[in-house]
Amino acid sequence: MSDQQFMAAMGTIALGIGALAVWKNEQYLKELLVINFEKIGMVGYAVFAGIMFLLSRKYKSWTREFSQRTRLLSKLWSDRSSVYVGETLDDGEVYIPDRVRTGHVQIIGATGRGKTDSVVLPWFMQDLARGKSAVLIDGKGEHALLERIERYAEPINTKVISFDLGHVEKSAATNPLMMGTAQQITDRIFAAFEFEDPFYKAVQYEITGFVVQGLIESNEVVTFKRLYEVLTEDEKLSELAGKAKSVQARLARWLSESKKDREQKLAGIVSQLGPFAQGEIASFVNGPVEGREFFSLAEMLTVSEEKKKEMSEGKNLAVVILLPTLLYQEIAFKLGKMFLQETAWAVAARREKSFTPIFLDEFSSFVYPGFNSILNKARSSGIALHLSHQSLGDLEQVSKDFAKAVNTNTNVKCLLGLNDPDTADFFAKHIGTKGEEKITERGKRGGFFSPRERTGDVSIREVEAYKVHPNRLKNYMSGEGVIQFALPEGTIVEEIKFHRLPAEPA
Incomplete structure (x- = not known):
């Protein structure tokens, strides 16, 4: 017989003996109850009060977490400068204010878990509906995404300008070299391109800088095409040297070298400018073109709200940039870096600090190491960056330090199903623990x-x-996940069902 069976048998015997004793002394017990009724009542009341006190304390302990959650979330329900995120597992509504989003948002989830449909697109359209201008750069380059945005934009008075590398015939035109000083434009070019030999890179950087300076001094708009012409045609270079007095002597010395030597020294920059100046995409990356809409990302991010309304015919302005990195692996990557460079310039040049969201979907396919400087400085300029990718490994392809910097400089985390165990473990630890x-x-x-x-x-x-266990982070269905962000009153960590837009606009 086991101990449990023995104890059960002893309990049964004791219960039987107790029942027999009560039956034998029934009359005596009745008399005792009548004589000591008041005392027994007081003892019973005291016991009852003690039990209720203990239960109330336990109830407060059980509901403390819920009360704290309600207190934090309720502060956001009446905030008009917010977007609706979704519902908690117990049907509470979650909103996130613009002031929190300017701390930047990191959106992480494996393929098919709903990053675009559950966060990027709903927040993008809500911002436009609230009268904000917004930018979306998509590293997948899905034309279907643009078509959905155009359908949703019609009822909310929004003009959509699209740069679509996969559909050249329909794409708007742009010029990533339009804004900035000669030095800034030169830096933008050399940050986007890659060079193997440090000596030739230094020579190319110097000559390109002088040419860009000469073009600006001559009141010309810098474009890939014009830059390519001046670097490859002596006649064009001589003509520019004659007009730009500040660089005339340096360009004349350059022209005095043999053409063969000059071509050898400039081979790297010329070969990389070629596709932008003469290739398939040259027709819509060199400034305004008749019959196409034109936009400058740097200009859009730096002009006043009134000027934006004027540019968009009184409507809200949405800029959608599609970069199919699988179809155009080199060009899309370089163009993506160019657009990020434009964003960096705008962050520094911005005077009006109005809230402007920028969504970078699958941004790891076109990011570059210097992107961290944008994260550090964009917060104070009113630009809210939303970085969508699949795992920590995407960022570690740039470098481990880069991945760490992105995680450190994004104050809002949206986690939607993490297939990678290392990523799930990292973010479970990041969210923290509870007693x-x-x-x-x-x-x-x-x-x-x-x-x-x-x-x-x-x-x-x-x-x-763990507040949210790694296994739970790995097993969320599409559209489900966790959001974490900090308020002055405390940190919100909620498992939620993210809000999705309807299949068709209302």
């Missing part, structure tokens, strides 16, 4: 047929447990 009671029960060896038996002895101790 909870852990109950353990002792066991002992049993007999041949029962190798282990329960003793009934338990121990209760305080332990630290």
Whole structure:
């Protein structure tokens, strides 16, 4: 017989003896109850009050977390400068204010978990509906995304300008070299292109800088095409040297070298400018073109709201840039870096600090190491960056330090199903732990047929447990996940069902 069976038998015997004793002394017990009725009542009341007090304390302990959640979330329900995120698992509404989003948003989820449909697109369209201008750069380059945005934009008085590398015939035109000083434009070019030989890079950087300076001094707009012409045609270079007095002497010395030597020294920059100046995409990356809409990302991010309304015919302005990095692996990557360089310039040049969201979907396909400087400085300029990618490994392809910097400089985390175990472990630790009671029960060896038996002895101790376990982060269905962000009153960590737009606009 086991200990549990023995104790059960003893309890049954004791219960029987107790019942027999009550039956034998029934009259005496009745008299005792009548004589001491008031005392028994007072004792009973005291016991009842004690039980209720303990229950109330336990209830407060049980509801403390819920009360704190409600207090934090309720502060956002009446904030008009917010977007609707979704519902918690217990049907509470979650909003996130613009002031929090300017701390930048990191959106992470494996393929098919709903990053675009559950966060990027709903927030983008809500911003436009609230009268904000917004930018979306998509590293997948899906034309279907543009078509959805255009449908949703019609009822909310929004003009959509699209740069679509996959559909050249329909794309708006742009010029990534339009804004900035000679030095800034030269830096933009050399940050986007890659050079192997440091000596030739230095020579090319110097000559390109002088040419850009000469073009600006001559009141010309710098374009890839014009830059390519001046660097490859002596006649064009001589003509520019004659007009730009500040660089005339340096360009004349350059022209005095043999053409063969000059071509060799400039081979790297010329070969990389070629596709932008003469290739398939040259027709819409060199400034305004008749029959096409034109936009400058740098200009759009730096002009006043009134000027934006004027540019968009009194409507809200949405700029959608599609970069199919699988179709155009080199060109899309370089163009993506150019657009990020324009954004960096705008962050520094911005005078009006109005809230402007920029969404970078699958941004790891076109990011560059210097992007961290934008994250550090964009917060104070009113630009809210939303960075969407699949795992930490995407960022570590740039460098581990880069991945760490992105995680550190994004104050809002949206996690939508993380297939990668390392990524799930990292973000479970990032979200943090909470104290909870852990109950353990002792066991002992049993007999041949029962190798282990329960003793009934338990121990209760305080332990630290994940707020959201890594396994839970890995198992979210599409559109489900966690959002984390900080408010002055505390940090919000909520498992939610993210809000999705309807299949068709209302």
